Amino acid sequence: xxxxxxxxxxxTRPEGVxxxxxxxxxxxxxxxxxxxxxxxxxxFSTIQPIMFVLLFNYVFGGAIPIPGVEYIxxxxxxxxxxxxxxxxxNTAIGLTEDLQAGIVxxxxxxxxxxxxxxxxxxxxxxxxNLWVILLSxxxxxxxxxxxxxxxxxxxxxxxxxxxFAFAMSWVFAAMGLLTKTPxxxxxxxxxxxxxFTFASSAFVPTETMPGWLQAFAENQPVTAAINAMRYxxxxxxxxxxxxxxxxxxALAWSLLIFGVFFYVAVRLYRRSxx
Amino acid sequence: MLAxxxxxxxxxxxxxxxxxxxDLSIPLGGxxxxxxxxxxxKTTLVRILxxxxxxxxxxxxxxxxxxxxxxxxxxxxIGLAGQSAAVDELLTGRENLEMVGRLYGFDRVEALRRAxxxxxxxxxxxxxxxxxxxxxxxxxxxxxLAASLVGHPELLIMDEPTTGLDPRSRQDLWDLIEELVEEGxxxxxxxxxxxxxxxxxxxxxxxxxxxxxxxxxxxQLKAQLGxxxxxxxxxxxxxxxxxLEQLEGLGSSPASVNDETGLISLTVGEDTGAVVEALRRxxxxxxxxxxxxxRKPTLDxxxxxxxxxxxxxxxxxxxxxxRRRRKAKSGDRP
Numbered sequence: 001x002x003x004x005x006x007x008x009x010x011x012t013r014p015e016g017v018x019x020x021x022x023x024x025x026x027x028x029x030x031x032x033x034x035x036x037x038x039x040x041x042x043x044f045s046t047i048q049p050i051m052f053v054l055l056f057n058y059v060f061g062g063a064i065p066i067p068g069v070e071y072i073x074x075x076x077x078x079x080x081x082x083x084x085x086x087x088x089x090n091t092a093i094g095l096t097e098d099l100q101a102g103i104v105x106x107x108x109x110x111x112x113x114x115x116x117x118x119x120x121x122x123x124x125x126x127x128x129n130l131w132v133i134l135l136s137x138x139x140x141x142x143x144x145x146x147x148x149x150x151x152x153x154x155x156x157x158x159x160x161x162x163x164f165a166f167a168m169s170w171v172f173a174a175m176g177l178l179t180k181t182p183x184x185x186x187x188x189x190x191x192x193x194x195x196f197t198f199a200s201s202a203f204v205p206t207e208t209m210p211g212w213l214q215a216f217a218e219n220q221p222v223t224a225a226i227n228a229m230r231y232x233x234x235x236x237x238x239x240x241x242x243x244x245x246x247x248x249x250a251l252a253w254s255l256l257i258f259g260v261f262f263y264v265a266v267r268l269y270r271r272s273x274x
Numbered sequence: 275m276l277a278x279x280x281x282x283x284x285x286x287x288x289x290x291x292x293x294x295x296x297d298l299s300i301p302l303g304g305x306x307x308x309x310x311x312x313x314x315x316k317t318t319l320v321r322i323l324x325x326x327x328x329x330x331x332x333x334x335x336x337x338x339x340x341x342x343x344x345x346x347x348x349x350x351x352i353g354l355a356g357q358s359a360a361v362d363e364l365l366t367g368r369e370n371l372e373m374v375g376r377l378y379g380f381d382r383v384e385a386l387r388r389a390x391x392x393x394x395x396x397x398x399x400x401x402x403x404x405x406x407x408x409x410x411x412x413x414x415x416x417x418x419l420a421a422s423l424v425g426h427p428e429l430l431i432m433d434e435p436t437t438g439l440d441p442r443s444r445q446d447l448w449d450l451i452e453e454l455v456e457e458g459x460x461x462x463x464x465x466x467x468x469x470x471x472x473x474x475x476x477x478x479x480x481x482x483x484x485x486x487x488x489x490x491x492x493x494q495l496k497a498q499l500g501x502x503x504x505x506x507x508x509x510x511x512x513x514x515x516x517x518l519e520q521l522e523g524l525g526s527s528p529a530s531v532n533d534e535t536g537l538i539s540l541t542v543g544e545d546t547g548a549v550v551e552a553l554r555r556x557x558x559x560x561x562x563x564x565x566x567x568x569r570k571p572t573l574d575x576x577x578x579x580x581x582x583x584x585x586x587x588x589x590x591x592x593x594x595x596x597r598r599r600r601k602a603k604s605g606d607r608p
Contacts, residue, residue: 011350011379019379026376030365037364037405102360106421108326111349112377274328 020113027107027120028127031094035128041090045128049083049136056203057143064204067239073148074240076140077229078202080133080161081222085197087129088168089189092176095121096185099176108273118265122169129165133158149235157232160250164225167254170261177268196222201230205240221253275338277302277429277460278323283332285318285484292318294484295332300462300477302428305455307475307492308464315484316464317357320433323462324354337428350378353422356433356464361406361417367393368402370417371424378425385424392420396450412443419450430454432463436470448473469570472496501526501543503569504552509562511536520555524548542568 013019035041056079061071095118098104107117137145137158147154172189179185199213200206200222206214217223228250231242280298284291293315300306310316321327323336325345334341336348361370368389375385393402396416406414415435422430435451436444451474455461465471471478472492480488480495488495504525508514514531521529521540525548529540542548549568556563 010381010384012381012384013376013379023377026373030362030369030373033369034362034364101363102357103362105321105326106354106360106374107377109324109349109352109354110374110377111346111379111425273326 020116023113023116024119024123026112027116028123031121031124032127034094035124045087045090045132046135048086049079049132050139052079052083053136053139053143060203066205069234069237069240070144072140072143072145073234074230075203076136076145077157077161077233078200078226079140080136081164081226081229082197082200082202083132083136084129084161084165085168085193085222087132088125088165089172089193090128091121091125091169092172092179092185092189093182094125095173095176096180096182099180100182114269115266118173118269122166122173125169126162126166129169130158130162133161133165147233149232153232153235156247157229160225160228160232160247160254163254164221164250167257167261170258170265174261174265174268177265177272196220201226221250221257224250224253275302276300276335277306277337278462279333279335280319280323281333283319283322283334284330285315285322285327286330291484293322293329296481296484296486298479298486300460302460303455303458304476305451305461305463305474307471307478308462308481309466309468309471309478310464310481311466314482316481317433318484319481320354320356320431320462320464324352324431325349326354350425351427352429352431353425353427354431354433355419355422356431356435357437361414361421363407364405366403366405367398367409367417367420370406371420374421374424388424392423395423396420397446410443412439412446415439415443415447416450419447423454427459429460429462432461434464434466437466444470501541504540504542504549505567505569506538506540506556506563507565508536508538509564513561514538516559517556517561520559520561521552524552 013022053076056075057072061075064071066074095104098117098121104117108114147157171192175188175192176185179188195216199209199217200220201217202222206217206223209217224246227242227246230240231237231244231246234240234242236243276299278298278300280296282295282297283293284295285293296315296319298319308316308319318327322329322334322341325336325341325348328342337351339347341348361367362373365373368386371389371392372382372385375388376382378385380388390399390402393399396419398413398416398420401409401413406417409417419432419435422432432451436447439447448470451461451463461474463471463474475492478488478490478492478495479486488498490498506517508517514536517538518529518531521538525540525542525545527541529538531538540548540552542552553566
């Protein structure tokens with residue numbers, strides 16, 4: 001085609017992975033602009049961590065003595081992983097909104113990398129989550145939270161939390177593609193969120209739970225991420241059973257979750273064109 | 275090369291046959307209309323041609339490329355607008371088009387240049403930096419069309435572009451469509467409105483229940499219908515018989531009476547003389563009329579004539595005259 005040939009030289013996007021990355025960034029940029037233009041979302045995702053940090057610290061703080069540890073230092077890693085999990089659920093809701101509004105169809109009709117629709121959304125949601133993580137740390141600092149194990153550990157702690165948020169976004173991407181409407185997604189995301197975030201080591205040491213619950217709480221990814229972060233915040237602790245192995249465990253969980261749910265989400269996305 | 279070649283395409287969802295063996299061939303250039311009621315399969319067909327959906331069986335080629343073999347090559351050369359694709363409400367008009375340009379593979383400068391060009395052309399330059407949620411329905415539809423023009427498509431697919439628009443916006447969109455066609459773009463357009471198809475399309479295909487039920491030029495289709503209808507509402511229903519006698523020999527087929535409403539219909543086609551003659555005769559016979567109308571055949575009439583069942587129209591129609599309304603059953607598959 002002559003017209004085709006005439007416009008082609010202007011298409012400067014590279015082929016392959018570099019082109020895919022360019023598309024992911026374009027889609028992520030669009031999603032980030034949307035966050036800034038949805039003041040409700042921005043305000044509530046800012047208020048939520050502030051509220052959680054203050055409420056849990058002052059409500060539970062007095063009731064749960066943890067020898068040798070300030071409760072706020074115990075609490076912040078739990079709050080952060082919980083908030084990141086809540087925040088990741090926005091991936092499901094945002095994706096279903098795009099499906100319903102026809103934006104996903106617009107993307108599908110364009111000569112772009114197919115994976116960029118999902119990956120751009122996850123990238124934007126992860127960046128928003130990183131902001132909320134940093135905000136929670138900041139609020140914590142105002143009421144006495146301090147990293148106990150040095151700067152490198154502090155950075156690693158934030159990276160672990162962000163990686164976990166990223167992995168969880170893929171879980172919710174798959175849920176969004178399954179539920180298809182924002183209303184259904186809104187309801188569905190709480191099914192995994194509540195048991196995993198509350199039956200965890202987030203607010204109280206798991207030893208205080210009944211045996212059967214303890215067995216679950218100690219062997220699930222949210223606890224693994226919290227313990228890893230806690231280890232990086234507090235340093236080694238025999239009483240709280242914190243050690244460097246937990247960082248490896250949390251990394252393994254995040255990569256496993258990412259691997260499985262990336263595959264599932266991409267399959268579901270492809271299948272929706274059949 | 276043809277713009278579109280469809281050979282016996284089927285799309286089944288379990289028991290539901292959204293498309294049940296459609297054949298179609300569309301030459302390059304001009305407007306091709308796909309006409310049908312809600313749920314006929316128009317959107318399904320459009321989605322297959324735009325590579326959003328895979329057919330269950332059959333073959334479809336767009337601009338010479340098979341839709342299942344190289345969908346990426348097709349996407350580079352087509353544009354899709356209408357109910358099958360959308361624009362982002364929270365982005366400005368310009369940001370929407372810039373994003374689309376980037377996703378077509380243009381660099382930032384070229385994407386912005388094209389965005390501004392297209393905004394100028396669809397008369398949205400002044401609203402370019404406002405978020406889309408402040409746009410009226412007509413402006414959104416124009417922006418949606420603009421998004422499909424950013425890639426300078428050889429084939430433009432428009433899925434019910436004017437559904438829900440007010441007459442003025444509809445007119446503007448039609449003008450724009452005609453301009454594009456003059457520049458050599460091939461256009462495939464789905465619509466529920468006969469008037470729209472009549473105004474824009476050179477060739478029409480009517481589909482219903484996933485099958486092609488008729489095809490031809492708008493004039494051929496209208497000829498099948500018989501054209502304009504004269505409708506008479508008598509002051510005295512007792513004179514129906516007398517009126518039918520008076521009208522004998524006029525119109526393309528004998529006048530008929532609607533048992534429920536008592537309305538007398540006479541298909542007069544393009545023959546305005548028949549209208550004058552009918553009124554003259556009624557006047558001579560001293561028949562008083564409560565109401566009289568001359569209406570265009572509506573899509574309802576097309577479907578009544580072609581399929582024996584009425585169209586299920588969900589949007590208010592611009593057409594004059596009465597409409598038969600039925601509850602919509604299932605819409606087009608998403």
